[in-house]
Amino acid sequence: MSYSIAIIGLGYVGLPLAVEFAKKYKVVGFDISENRINALKNANDSTLEVEESNLKEVLSDNENGLILTTNPDHIKDCNIYIVTVPTPVDKNNKPDFTPLLKSSKVVGSVLRQNDIVIYESTVYPGATEEVCVPVLEEESKLTFNKGFFCGYSPERINPGDKTRTVTKITKVTSGSTPEIGKTVDALYKSIIEAGTHLAPSIKVAEAAKVIENAQRDINIAFVNELAKIFNLLNIDTHDVLEAAATKWNFLHYKPGLVGGHCIGVDPFYLAQKALEVGYHPEIILAGRRLNDSMGEFVATEVLKLAVKNNIEINTAKVLMLGITFKENCPDIRNTKAIDVYRALNDFNMNVDVYDPRASFEEVKAEYGIELIKSINKTYNIIVHCVSHSDFETLNFSEIRSKNSVFYDVKGTLDVNVIDKRL
CATH class of the missing domain: 3.40.50.720 (NAD(P)-binding Rossmann-like Domain)
Structure with missing residues (x-):
């Protein structure tokens, strides 16, 4: 043929x-x-x-x-x-x-x-x-x-x-x-x-195919829940995961925002079919609910960190690094970084978003956000949402105000640079 x-x-x-x-x-x-x-x-x-x-x-x-x-x-x-x-x-x-x-x-x-x-x-x-x-x-x-x-x-x-x-x-x-x-x-x-x-x-x-993404979603939901627990215990989640990963069969997933057009969506397809045949999928939907809650959780943690450091929320200048759904990718479909942005705005924070990978026109059309084209001022609050390689070359000391906090959602930056990570 x-x-x-x-x-x-x-x-x-x-x-x-x-x-x-x-x-x-x-x-x-x-x-x-x-x-x-x-x-x-x-x-x-x-x-x-x-x-x-x-x-x-x-x-x-x-x-x-x-x-x-x-x-x-x-x-x-x-x-x-x-x-x-x-x-x-x-x-x-x-x-x-x-x-x-x-x-x-x-x-x-x-x-x-x-x-x-x-x-x-x-x-x-x-x-x-x-x-x-x-x-x-x-x-x-x-x-x-x-x-x-x-x-x-x-x-x-x-x-x-x-x-x-x-x-x-x-x-x-x-x-x-x-x-x-x-x-x-x-x-x-x-x-x-x-x-x-x-x-x-x-x-x-x-x-x-559908269980590949559902499995990953559930595994990330587990470590996201751990992050919430360890945060209350004042333990660094990444330190815990690094220690646990020394065991040969430990699956080293990391906490974070779970969006995009695959992992954040596909489990719902399997859940829907399960419901149609009379089974209520508990773990799959629980994982989805937990992962969908992480944007608001991150924003709340940023707020607590700022208040703890005596930063005036209503006048604070906030910089969010990244709006795409994952690193080194221009795709903004179903990004959960937008949940962080919206929650920060709900706290009356003035938020600038910088993302050299995303399309300015697409972000404006989809989310109504005017991305900044360059970072030319200092900020009281910096939130690292997406680990684009572009951000590795930023001189963070030059863009941080004298009284400032730096929250690393991805947990990929030098711990000596940031104040807290998810």
Whole structure:
């Protein structure tokens, strides 16, 4: 079978995948954002996941290469469709399948006999066949597993990680029939250096992905709870974790803010499915509640530290370092740093936010915050929320007022520089 591949959604997940496949196959990259497509045509990736040189290479490849488009007509000659759109939750933390349904509708409109549709978006077990397949059938007028087939291969992209890139992470694969499973596995194996793992069914692959993030969420919730306890006992949590980590089987997680479009969201998908089948997931939801409480906890600790050091809250100048959801990444989706910002504002603090990685326009549009472009004054309170490498070169003594406090949420700065850490 000669593969012609369409990648639906060119964000953090879709673009790196499209570039790697385009080195061996003809690939059409589809996205609904004209701004995104135009930027990529100029080899400008705002997510910083793909190097300009790599993008230029596949865009200029006449044999295989990558074609970029917002026009669904341009993907109709493909025979492999890989959907990489986000799967968010709504304001009630219920799964929002809107991007997935719209993408399935687009793909369904161009499906032909024997085409394969592979989903990479994180969902609960059963979602591909229960939610997406009916849309594909309705739009294509083809029958599942007779007219067309499906696969599921969960994304494992770690935004901002330049070491564990897409080809260096083991890929879980699956298919709607045993034969299609082998086809999907072979397709990914052709570009994934780290190898693949063929799961026995789509549901198994879906479940494997969603528990990866749920497990991490729960582990971080545990150490966040420890941080709350040890704070009351006046013990440094990081010192405790460092000591405990000397045991060979201790899992060395650290406390912090848990946001983003994966760990802070995906556990709700599994929880929703559990509720649908009559089980109330206690640990999963408890972990989510605890992690979602950390922004307010951090702000309260900052307030206590400031009061203890006789800083006048109403007139204090506050600097928050970082607004993205993780270090060395421009992504602000579902960032929990915003919870810290809002809680500090609720305490009537005057907060400046500095983040050289984030888009000024996106932060303004999403959160109504005007980022400062440089630090040109001193502050009474500094809160280190995101450990961008950019902050390592800051001279903190120059930006701290004479009477000031420095709180390190991430626990990555020199303990001699800060006053307290989470």
